[in-house]
Amino acid sequence: MARKKITVVGAGFVGATLAQRLAELELGDVVLVDIPQTEGMPAGKALDIMESGPIYGYDSRVTGATSYEPTRGSELVVITAGIPRKPGMSRDDLLNTNAGIVRQVTESVVRVSPDAILIVVSNPLDAMCLVALRASKFPKHRVIGMAGVLDSARMRSFIAEALQVSVENVHAMVLGGHGDTMVPLPRFSTVSGIPITELLSKDKIEAINRRTRDGGAEIVNLLKTGSAYYAPSASVAEMVESILKDKNKVLPCAAYLEGEYGVDGVYLGVPAKLGARGVVEVLQLNLSVEERIELQKSAAAVKESCQVLGAAARSS
Numbered sequence: 001m002a003r004k005k006i007t008v009v010g011a012g013f014v015g016a017t018l019a020q021r022l023a024e025l026e027l028g029d030v031v032l033v034d035i036p037q038t039e040g041m042p043a044g045k046a047l048d049i050m051e052s053g054p055i056y057g058y059d060s061r062v063t064g065a066t067s068y069e070p071t072r073g074s075e076l077v078v079i080t081a082g083i084p085r086k087p088g089m090s091r092d093d094l095l096n097t098n099a100g101i102v103r104q105v106t107e108s109v110v111r112v113s114p115d116a117i118l119i120v121v122s123n124p125l126d127a128m129c130l131v132a133l134r135a136s137k138f139p140k141h142r143v144i145g146m147a148g149v150l151d152s153a154r155m156r157s158f159i160a161e162a163l164q165v166s167v168e169n170v171h172a173m174v175l176g177g178h179g180d181t182m183v184p185l186p187r188f189s190t191v192s193g194i195p196i197t198e199l200l201s202k203d204k205i206e207a208i209n210r211r212t213r214d215g216g217a218e219i220v221n222l223l224k225t226g227s228a229y230y231a232p233s234a235s236v237a238e239m240v241e242s243i244l245k246d247k248n249k250v251l252p253c254a255a256y257l258e259g260e261y262g263v264d265g266v267y268l269g270v271p272a273k274l275g276a277r278g279v280v281e282v283l284q285l286n287l288s289v290e291e292r293i294e295l296q297k298s299a300a301a302v303k304e305s306c307q308v309l310g311a312a313a314r315s316s
């Protein structure tokens with residue numbers, strides 16, 4: 001049986017690292033695409049990744065392209081194209097530039113892969129998902145955003161560090177928009193099933209929540225020339241695996257909401273079951289009044305950035 005074809009658009013830090021991870025996991029053959037001005041760059045990176053195959057023991061084919069014909073018939077397309085943040089920039093500062101890029105990329109990929117599932121990574125994430133949904137005209141379950149897996153992974157790292165336990169024992173839930181209004185949920189974050197609210201003081205939990213919210217900026221400030229890519233690419237790889245292997249993992253993802261959590265017409269981070277169809281189901285957590293209010297605030301912030309784009313969604 002032929003291997004599945006996965007396209008990664010944007011052969012920059014996130015895209016190229018993702019291509020490497022997908023190849024190492026042997027999730028399919030990978031086509032790495034960038035703009036024509038980058039000339040041989042995507043092909044060069046792809047070849048370099050392929051040549052690691054004999055050492056790591058994978059047979060995935062990795063190729064690079066500066067046009068979309070080689071991506072024809074992809075089962076899954078990950079969009080990482082865009083510009084990343086610089087110190088002092090919020091994700092929303094990227095809004096207009098990346099919206100134009102994501103729209104053009106989406107139109108190009110769906111022309112040759114009309115049945116694909118799209119995973120959007122470009123920021124500001126929630127607004128870019130809506131741009132991709134509109135441009136693709138795909139059903140909502142086939143356009144998904146990567147944010148919650150990353151934000152939760154950051155929170156898991158901080159919890160594991162605070163309690164000196166293995167990251168493998170830690171689960172965390174971060175909902176809402178991928179920005180300053182994201183909603184870490186300590187009640188739903190656990191160490192071997194024990195909520196962290198029983199293991200850590202209020203102050204320590206608040207510090208973890210804050211560091212989680214600022215997790216992207218912390219890295220931007222250290223790097224100075226770009227944004228995070230190791231944990232983001234690892235997060236996408238987990239989503240791709242759940243979809244292509246039809247595992248139905250429950251992962252926090254940006255999904256298009258139509259009434260869930262009292263939110264309508266925007267993308268927002270919620271726990272979603274990811275399987276062969278894409279988003280198989282959005283799970284509804286029993287939130288407290290305060291948690292619900294925080295989520296509503298986050299939805300309002302996302303809606304505002306979508307309205308700036310003129311992609312105004314229906315009001316909730």
Ligand code: APR
Nearest residue numbers: 010011012013014015034035080081082083084121122123
């Ligand atoms: N089509 C294809 N590729 C494009 C396009 C386009 N229209 N426009 C830009 N690109 C490419 C760039 O040429 C570059 O190689 O997208 C790549 C982006 O790579 P980086 O600048 O290294 O950025 P990266 O760190 O990978 O982040 C990409 O992911 O996490 C988000 O905020 C981040 O929006 C940013 C995106």
